[in-house]
Amino acid sequence: MSHEVSEHLTQALYLAAAALFIFSLRWLSRPDTARRGVLAGVLGMAAAIFGTLLHPEITHFEWIAIGVVVGSIAGVPLSRVALTAVPQRTALSHAFGGLAAGLVGTAKYSLWLDSGELTMFRTSAIAIEVILGFLTFTGSLMAAGKLQEVIPTRPITYRNQNFINLSLLALAVAAGVWLVVDPTQWWLFPVLIGFSLLFGVLLIIPIGGADMPTVISLLNSYAGLAAVAMGFVLENKVLIIAGALDGSSGFILSVIMCNAMNRSFTNVLFGAFGQVQAVAAAGEQKPVKSATAQDAADLLETASRVVVVPGYGMAVAQAQHRVREMRDQLTKRGISVKFAIHPVAGRMPGHMNVLLAEAEIPYDELVEMDDINPDFAQTDVVLVVGANDVVNPAARHDKTSPIYGMPILDVDKAKSVIAIKRSMNPGFAGIDNELYTADNTIMVFGDAKGVIGDVVKALSGGSGTH
């Protein structure tokens, strides 16, 4: 095949790949077409890889083959992790994406430096690619470490943190600018890499566990933008398109997460939430009404409409399958059961939906916050499983509360509330939750999985006698 023909074929395959990627995301919009979206994505990727292998510059295939084999072997176990660990896996894959972009940029710089082909434009694109790639790499590794709890999930702060962090980024950018002006100052390149790696680490360590949904989305966006920058370096349009799709997806998800917490990007990234607010707890405590699993079961049985509010605590306790058994027991009695999903419940966007779907709860029972909030007034019993700040009524009326203004699930408007909690320790933000001391709330203390297991036992034992 002549070079010209193969180049045309490559471009045609890239065009097909770009179209398939757009179809892929379009089909993902609804559960009934979503799996077709995966197929389109796989076909698009296959087309792009095949088109690339036709490139005349590619003269050796053995190292490509080794990379493909190693990556495939690593990829399979990573796709089989428990669904509670999906946030970590996602963060890890952002790290790999960032790493690939950083390494390709570095290799291109060294190759073009040797051949004297570095232009201002190429060097600028490489600098952006490498800064984004490497900061996404270490930042995502830190996020994965926090989610896996290898690194403390609480915010780690020190004096002048924001000043130090931003200075590091500024130094990385300055090294990049200098390189653009004089590309032969190659020693600046490792300096740029070093600052980017360090900035990635320091950017993430002050961020607390509950802000992870925003952080993961933001890193997703960076990984996409790093791919876009790689596209500019290699003058490859399919890279630009796929990277832009990923970048805009991460951006939209971050905006949704920020809105769901009533916070800005700057506040999430530089606010070190959860550090300052621990003071808010003082004041006299109203007593809570402690109850047993049997009491909870009795209350649930008398209800005709029940709403379950799952939170990260449910994921930690792996209680989703018990929740499903409880839902079956209640549904069998003709009680309507719905699940209220707050956008930031869990550790990544949509986390609760996946966990409940895994437990085979039909997705039409999973209701978004805005759709379910008007229904709470007509709800007999709300069962809060491991959620805290997202059901704290203080967000609506207490102007001094750090979560004031955050949209919440209005569970306090229901006739009665059962809250399952490990202990009375305040939630992530260190704020008292007045829901727990409300007159219509009873608390069942214990591990979510154990408590709901006991509720199920009480319900199944008592069935027929009522």
Place this chain on the structure above:
Amino acid sequence: MEGLELWGMAFVFMLATFIGFDVIRNVSRLLHTPLMSLTNAISAIAVVGSIIIAGEQKDTFSTVLGTIAVAASMTNIVSGFLITDRMLRMFKRREPGS
């Protein structure tokens, strides 16, 4: 002529970003976790650049970096598509009558 090529790419980037915003906005919140793993796999399109670097074999340094990049991207492609499909298979409607 290099400058003109830049503009072509900038146009592509701008249009793709608008399409991205439009398509992603329509994705149900139910599926935001699979969305993220799918876009992950798609942005592993970085494999294209990695393959070129690893396959040109211009020098040892770039070949090593290219090979690591191929492995990292391939991990994302394989795990990203597989886990997305695994999660999507779990989303079921209520069976009629239950």
